[in-house]
Amino acid sequence: DSGVTQTPKHLITATGQRVTLRCSPRSGDLSVYWYQQSLDQGLQFLIQYYNGEERAKGNILERFSAQQFPDLHSELNLSSLELGDSALYFCASSVEGLAGELTVMNEQFFGPGTRLTVL
């Protein structure tokens, strides 16, 4: 158990719909990362938040957005869903220093994922 929780575990929805995935980081971790894992694209970094602010952006579509709340949990919002959005969505958290400073504890702890199926 990594200490990172994600809900829901499974989500089935239709094209054009909007869903929200939720992540609670490990206690004390300020950084939250979102990843998408699909068969054809592999593991893709989407976005990172650090203490409520966006820190880094990866291959995140404009239809997707995320935020990190004061209690440090994060939500990933996916809208206008398409069949190709079907994937596993992982959240990870880590301890991180300020202004991009890395620490030796900067490995990421992954949650169990949310499996999204768009029909």
Add this chain to the structure above:
Amino acid sequence: AQSVTQLGSHVSVSEGALVLLRCNYSSSVPPYLFWYVQYPNQGLQLLLKYTTGATLVKGINGFEAEFKKSETSFHLTKPSAHMSDAAEYFCAVMVDGTNAGKSTFGDGTTLTVKP
């Protein structure tokens, strides 16, 4: 920008045989390197990491990896494969800077262990 290449999307070994999973990276600055394992229907779990210091890094479950700067490699090895090692393995690189949190992952290598 950094990148990671994992050579071989599938590796098959016999139980008790040497496991070698290859990872090469590209980075303009000294990298931080990680190996993660993903078991079916689970999230990724850190196996080991290289940040600074000793270039031979030991991880969990008997795995180790050696950072070779001259070869830009960080190959993962285990002397004797066990059936429970069957999983997907990801190499990742992270560099310091403004996008410090942005890890770049390889495409993964699926390890099959035959009895």
